[in-house]
Amino acid sequence: MTEKNSKLNDKSFKMTIIAIFIPICLISIIPLWVIFVASFTQDKAISDYGYQLWPKIFSLEAYTYIFTTPGLIGRAYLISTIVTVTGTIVGVTLMSMLAYTIAHRNFKLSKGLGFYVFFTMLFSGGVVPYYILVTRYLHLKNTIWILILPLLINPFSVMLLRTYFRRLPQSLFEAAELDGAGEFQIFFKIALPLSKPAIATIGLFSILSYWNDMYQALLFIDDQRLYPLPYLLYRIIFEHNIIQEGAQYTGTITPYQSVRMAMAVLAIVPILSAFPFIQRFFIRGITLGGLKGE
Amino acid sequence: MVKFTNKRRWTKRKGQAVSLYLMALPGVLVITIFCYLPMPGIILAFKDYDFSRGVFGSRWIGFENFRFFFASGVAWRLIRNTVGLNFLFMVTVQTCAVIIALLLNEIYEYHLAKIYQSVLFFPHLISWVIVGYFAYAILDADRGLINSIISHFGFGKISWYSEPKYWPAILNFISLWKGLGYFSIIYLAGMVAIDPEYYEAVRIDGGRKWHEMWYVTLPFIKPLIYINVFLALGRIFYGNFDFFYNVVRNTGQILSTTDIIDTYVVRTLTVLGDFNMAAAAGLFQGVCGFILILLANWVVRKIDSESAIF
Numbered sequence A: 001m002t003e004k005n006s007k008l009n010d011k012s013f014k015m016t017i018i019a020i021f022i023p024i025c026l027i028s029i030i031p032l033w034v035i036f037v038a039s040f041t042q043d044k045a046i047s048d049y050g051y052q053l054w055p056k057i058f059s060l061e062a063y064t065y066i067f068t069t070p071g072l073i074g075r076a077y078l079i080s081t082i083v084t085v086t087g088t089i090v091g092v093t094l095m096s097m098l099a100y101t102i103a104h105r106n107f108k109l110s111k112g113l114g115f116y117v118f119f120t121m122l123f124s125g126g127v128v129p130y131y132i133l134v135t136r137y138l139h140l141k142n143t144i145w146i147l148i149l150p151l152l153i154n155p156f157s158v159m160l161l162r163t164y165f166r167r168l169p170q171s172l173f174e175a176a177e178l179d180g181a182g183e184f185q186i187f188f189k190i191a192l193p194l195s196k197p198a199i200a201t202i203g204l205f206s207i208l209s210y211w212n213d214m215y216q217a218l219l220f221i222d223d224q225r226l227y228p229l230p231y232l233l234y235r236i237i238f239e240h241n242i243i244q245e246g247a248q249y250t251g252t253i254t255p256y257q258s259v260r261m262a263m264a265v266l267a268i269v270p271i272l273s274a275f276p277f278i279q280r281f282f283i284r285g286i287t288l289g290g291l292k293g294e
Numbered sequence B: 001m002v003k004f005t006n007k008r009r010w011t012k013r014k015g016q017a018v019s020l021y022l023m024a025l026p027g028v029l030v031i032t033i034f035c036y037l038p039m040p041g042i043i044l045a046f047k048d049y050d051f052s053r054g055v056f057g058s059r060w061i062g063f064e065n066f067r068f069f070f071a072s073g074v075a076w077r078l079i080r081n082t083v084g085l086n087f088l089f090m091v092t093v094q095t096c097a098v099i100i101a102l103l104l105n106e107i108y109e110y111h112l113a114k115i116y117q118s119v120l121f122f123p124h125l126i127s128w129v130i131v132g133y134f135a136y137a138i139l140d141a142d143r144g145l146i147n148s149i150i151s152h153f154g155f156g157k158i159s160w161y162s163e164p165k166y167w168p169a170i171l172n173f174i175s176l177w178k179g180l181g182y183f184s185i186i187y188l189a190g191m192v193a194i195d196p197e198y199y200e201a202v203r204i205d206g207g208r209k210w211h212e213m214w215y216v217t218l219p220f221i222k223p224l225i226y227i228n229v230f231l232a233l234g235r236i237f238y239g240n241f242d243f244f245y246n247v248v249r250n251t252g253q254i255l256s257t258t259d260i261i262d263t264y265v266v267r268t269l270t271v272l273g274d275f276n277m278a279a280a281a282g283l284f285q286g287v288c289g290f291i292l293i294l295l296a297n298w299v300v301r302k303i304d305s306e307s308a309i310f
Helices: A002-039 A044-050 A060-067 A071-103 A110-121 A127-137 A145-151 A153-168 A170-178 A182-195 A197-213 A215-220 A229-238 A241-246 A256-273 A276-288 B002-036 B039-046 B066-069 B074-106 B110-125 B130-138 B144-154 B164-191 B197-205 B209-234 B243-249 B250-259 B260-274 B275-303
Strands: none
Touching: A002 A182, A002 A256, A002 B074, A002 B110, A002 B130, A002 B164, A044 A256, A060 A256, A071 A110, A071 A145, A071 A182, A071 A229, A071 B002, A110 B002, A110 B275, A127 A215, A127 B039, A127 B260, A127 B275, A145 A197, A145 A215, A145 B002, A145 B250, A153 B209, A170 A182, A182 A215, A182 B002, A197 A229, A197 A256, A197 A276, A215 A229, A215 B260, A229 A256, A229 B066, A229 B130, A229 B197, A241 B209, A256 A276, A256 B130, A256 B250, A276 B110, A276 B164, B002 B209, B039 B066, B039 B260, B039 B275, B066 B275, B074 B110, B074 B164, B074 B250, B074 B260, B074 B275, B110 B164, B130 B144, B130 B164, B130 B243, B164 B209, B164 B243, B164 B250, B197 B209, B209 B275, B243 B260
């Protein structure tokens, strides 16, 4: 009797779960769907009928326009790619070397360095001093460097790596040291190969923060040729003509409503195509206990 | 012989330390330039910034900037919006994430759970610019999805972007949409470690699913909930700039309920070029934030020293 009861209970429980999750999942996806549909809708149909769940008048004009007259859009894609690739490679290298010295047990500065990195998460000078430093003293306004350099080191990632290095079996390092290996050798031949999951995780954090960043561009980039993709996406909301200015020819009417949506879709595609990979490493990053300190 | 090895050892030690310094150097340099060099600039909050004289040459004016900032009446609105909205976001996201994680934890079909989890996690990866696009496609007065649905049912259109009263709810919804998957994964990761024997014990006692969640899973993740809550409280003075900047889009009519310290500082700096006010607001935020983070960390340390940030 009780067993039947609990089975029934389980079945109704399953239904409850489905009834809760299906709508929530739909809500998670619908906004992307709306943008996706709009990018395949005739421009005039968006103006006349608004955003729909299914294209009123199907059209490829937005994509045709983008691929035949890449102009600024192609340029922004290129800038974002350069910034993301360079920043991630250099950043991951710098962060793992730094984290290695912080994790090192026989390095007298390791504690101090840890605090030095960590303190930046607690307090910052604020936007105004930062803005003046970059524009007035470093002269990095309107250069590609300002899109790369400030995001190289993420203190959370350094701490995550530090924790990971610390958990590696200490005997390996001692053995290597006895064999006469130098620190660089130990780092490249032992610490790095053993830490692939952690490296991949912080690499993905870097990729995402570079690919999605618009803050640096908002503060420091006026030159349209240096707009990264997210910032271009932000600007074209208010300045429709930017799309046209960058195009190689003018005279045709730009389908700017649908072009904007197609650009948004094209900005999501790289992230979306790596999604299963990204998710796996995110979960790993969380379980690595990246937030934990000393 | 002994002497020789000792000496070799000594030089090797020294060599090791040198290579460690070399490894740390580039990273330390980047942090120093972009995080520490701006710090002395906080003195600007007590100065009348004059571009020709620079940070150190500008005239000291004491607390004048702060007086202006608080007397303008903007300050209280910014603090209310920043702290109030962050608090609202935190309560909503954490509550919903715990519920979702509890439910996900009860799904035994591995693939089904995985699919739900992936779909919920997807918004976390979308940049805020594109979230701004989403919001616009759904809320725009003339073309937005919601208005075309409600006008389909015979209701009047609502011009969302000029009605401040709706925005705390809208922003809260978007923050939930973006953060739900992320935090439910965090909670779910915490539930994996629960010993199945506890559940069995509940089942033997004739308990139901709800009992398992309430008496086993929830108490188990309680420390994790406290930690997430206090970490969020520690950052309550820091708004998510990208979020507000892209979703609100500086729309004048709704700033009364959506302007936060972060957006105010950047707007004042880049649009108005008012360095003094922006510096004062920024320093105020930095100091309040610093104190709160220290307090929150102290509390987290009391709950579980492993989870404290420092």
